[in-house]
Amino acid sequence: MHMAASPQKVGATGGAGSGSSSIVETLADFARRRKSFWVAVSLAILFTAWEIAGRVPISFAFPTFLETLSALIEMALDGTLLPAYFITFQPLLLGVAVSAVLGIGLGIAMGLSDKAEWLLAPVFIVLQAAPMAALVPLVTFVYGIGLVAKTLAVIMLALPVIVLNSYKAVRHVNPSLVDMCRSFQGTRMQQIFKIVIPDATPVLFAGLRLGIAAGFIGVMLAELLITPTGIGDLITYHRSVANYAHMYAAVASIIAVSTLTLAALQYVELRFLRPEKRRK
Amino acid sequence: MANPIPLRTADNATPDAVVEVRDICKRYGDVEALRGINLQFERGKLTTLLGPSGCGKTTLLKIIAGLVPATSGQVIVNGRQVTGPGPERAFVFQDFALMPWATVLRNVAFGLELKGMPQAERHRIARHYINEVGLSGFEEKYPHELSGGMRQRVGIARAFSVNADVLLLDEPFSAVDEQNRRKFQEDLLRLVDKERKTFLFVTHSIEEAVYVSDRIVLLSPRPGRVSQIIEPAIDRSAAPDVIRRDKGYLDVVEEIWQGLRQYAE
Numbered sequence: 001m002h003m004a005a006s007p008q009k010v011g012a013t014g015g016a017g018s019g020s021s022s023i024v025e026t027l028a029d030f031a032r033r034r035k036s037f038w039v040a041v042s043l044a045i046l047f048t049a050w051e052i053a054g055r056v057p058i059s060f061a062f063p064t065f066l067e068t069l070s071a072l073i074e075m076a077l078d079g080t081l082l083p084a085y086f087i088t089f090q091p092l093l094l095g096v097a098v099s100a101v102l103g104i105g106l107g108i109a110m111g112l113s114d115k116a117e118w119l120l121a122p123v124f125i126v127l128q129a130a131p132m133a134a135l136v137p138l139v140t141f142v143y144g145i146g147l148v149a150k151t152l153a154v155i156m157l158a159l160p161v162i163v164l165n166s167y168k169a170v171r172h173v174n175p176s177l178v179d180m181c182r183s184f185q186g187t188r189m190q191q192i193f194k195i196v197i198p199d200a201t202p203v204l205f206a207g208l209r210l211g212i213a214a215g216f217i218g219v220m221l222a223e224l225l226i227t228p229t230g231i232g233d234l235i236t237y238h239r240s241v242a243n244y245a246h247m248y249a250a251v252a253s254i255i256a257v258s259t260l261t262l263a264a265l266q267y268v269e270l271r272f273l274r275p276e277k278r279r280k
Numbered sequence: 281m282a283n284p285i286p287l288r289t290a291d292n293a294t295p296d297a298v299v300e301v302r303d304i305c306k307r308y309g310d311v312e313a314l315r316g317i318n319l320q321f322e323r324g325k326l327t328t329l330l331g332p333s334g335c336g337k338t339t340l341l342k343i344i345a346g347l348v349p350a351t352s353g354q355v356i357v358n359g360r361q362v363t364g365p366g367p368e369r370a371f372v373f374q375d376f377a378l379m380p381w382a383t384v385l386r387n388v389a390f391g392l393e394l395k396g397m398p399q400a401e402r403h404r405i406a407r408h409y410i411n412e413v414g415l416s417g418f419e420e421k422y423p424h425e426l427s428g429g430m431r432q433r434v435g436i437a438r439a440f441s442v443n444a445d446v447l448l449l450d451e452p453f454s455a456v457d458e459q460n461r462r463k464f465q466e467d468l469l470r471l472v473d474k475e476r477k478t479f480l481f482v483t484h485s486i487e488e489a490v491y492v493s494d495r496i497v498l499l500s501p502r503p504g505r506v507s508q509i510i511e512p513a514i515d516r517s518a519a520p521d522v523i524r525r526d527k528g529y530l531d532v533v534e535e536i537w538q539g540l541r542q543y544a545e
């Protein structure tokens with residue numbers, strides 16, 4: 001028996017357009033292939049709106065985009081930004097690493113075992129619903145104002161969302177694939193490592209991204225509520241001296257760093273863990 | 281063309297039964313899916329389970345596969361009672377059950393991978409069956425790059441690769457469009473002839489059942505019971521188009537339709 005389609009036809013996504021295609025078509029094709037084009041367009045619109053809002057001005061404390069940008073460059077060059085990030089990243093990386101390992105581990109255990117589910121699910125559901133920002137000052141009572149307290153703040157925000165997403169990921173694994181593995185006499189371990197975890201990967205990573213975003217919130221809360229250090233200190237200091245452009249530059253930079261981190265994680269996931277999603 | 285005997289209703293026990301189903305009953309909570317199923321499946325034959333949707337065809341096939349426990353009764357395969365999945369049975373899933381993150385080659389070789397066969401050897405076997413189902417050149421493709429019909433060919437190649445005696449196919453062609461479906465049925469018959477295995481095939485299409493089967497088991501609506509067994513003695517040496525217009529073939533289709541009509545309300 002022979003198939004009508006050739007392998008080349010199936011995988012092909014279309015080459016370069018012909019010379020007759022209009023500019024609109026070329027642009028649309030470009031945008032389809034390069035999502036980054038649209039990211040640039042949307043950022044340009046945002047920054048223009050910001051610039052206009054700053055020039056109106058909507059508030060004396062609201063700098064224009066260009067003022068903020070020059071303040072950011074200034075802070076980057078005079079050596080205040082990098083050391084601040086060095087401080088901020090310590091509790092953030094530590095907390096996110098602990099939350100990722102513990103959260104994915106616990107979440108998978110909860111998804112696989114009813115006992116673990118009964119034991120842990122209520123705890124994390126309550127934790128996720130709790131307003132963590134209100135609890136952050138409490139950790140200072142127990143752990144003081146050092147790295148441990150800040151790391152804990154990150155974990156408190158990041159862990160529940162990672163646990164619950166990992167749990168959900170495992171519970172939503174395609175039951176047909178599990179049956180398939182069983183029908184070929186796969187062991188329980190093979191089932192977990194060859195079917196359950198790979199099939200759960202997209203949702204595991206979605207949880208990880210949410211967890212990292214929550215970790216950024218956690219570290220900023222810690223730096224603003226516990227003791228001003230790192231980026232939190234930059235924000236607090238420039239606000240106190242009415243240096244609004246610098247304050248906004250610090251805020252904008254942490255948003256940018258958080259966004260880039262999440263984008264990088266997505267890239268890693270698509271590039272290394274989901275070969276079928278790779279753009280060819 | 282030979283004059284085929286239209287049909288003969290079989291009731292005698294087959295001499296060489298690979299699979300024997302004894303008094304199988306299945307309840308899902310309050311739902312009684314199967315009641316008192318007794319069947320024997322002869323080695324090297326293709327038997328079809330035919331019946332209206334929800335009558336328990338999938339359930340019966342999964343009980344035979346050892347994927348679903350029966351509420352009561354026994355399944356005996358090669359003289360041994362079934363307690364779970366085994367190497368002498370392979371399942372083809374209605375929804376294909378392909379790993380989206382794995383290539384066609386890895387999917388087809390997956391049954392062998394689970395058994396711990398070295399990669400070179402299992403890939404050699406997988407390539408053979410990929411070729412056998414007409415997917416040569418698609419080894420490195422991912423399932424989402426294939427049509428429904430091609431995906432099911434992957435599922436069939438995977439089931440063949442483990443060299444089981446009994447192949448259990450749950451509506452394998454339900455996601456395939458009509459033109460490809462006929463081609464598929466012809467390909468299946470060729471594989472049945474070539475591989476000399478026992479096939480248990482589930483469908484809800486009467487024409488498909490009559491065209492491919494040595495024996496058709498008609499199941500009644502819930503709770504599923506065996507309502508009739510038909511052996512459409514069709515001369516398969518004839519060309520497919522000839523068979524599909526053959527009087528014997530059409531008579532069997534009609535006969536089954538009359539049998540099922542009472543349930544079609």
Ligand SMILES: Nc1ncnc2c1ncn2[C@@H]1O[C@H](COP(=O)(O)OP(=O)(O)O)[C@@H](O)[C@H]1O
Pocket residue numbers: 308311313331332333334335336337338339340502
């Ligand atoms: N896992 C299950 N839990 C509860 N009921 C089920 C389950 N699987 C099947 N059933 C019920 O059992 C009956 C038979 O189902 P099934 O074997 O899938 O039928 P068929 O394959 O003939 O369409 C249906 O009424 C279905 O709703």
Ligand SMILES: [Mg+2]
Pocket residue numbers: 337338339451
């Ligand atoms: Mg079914």
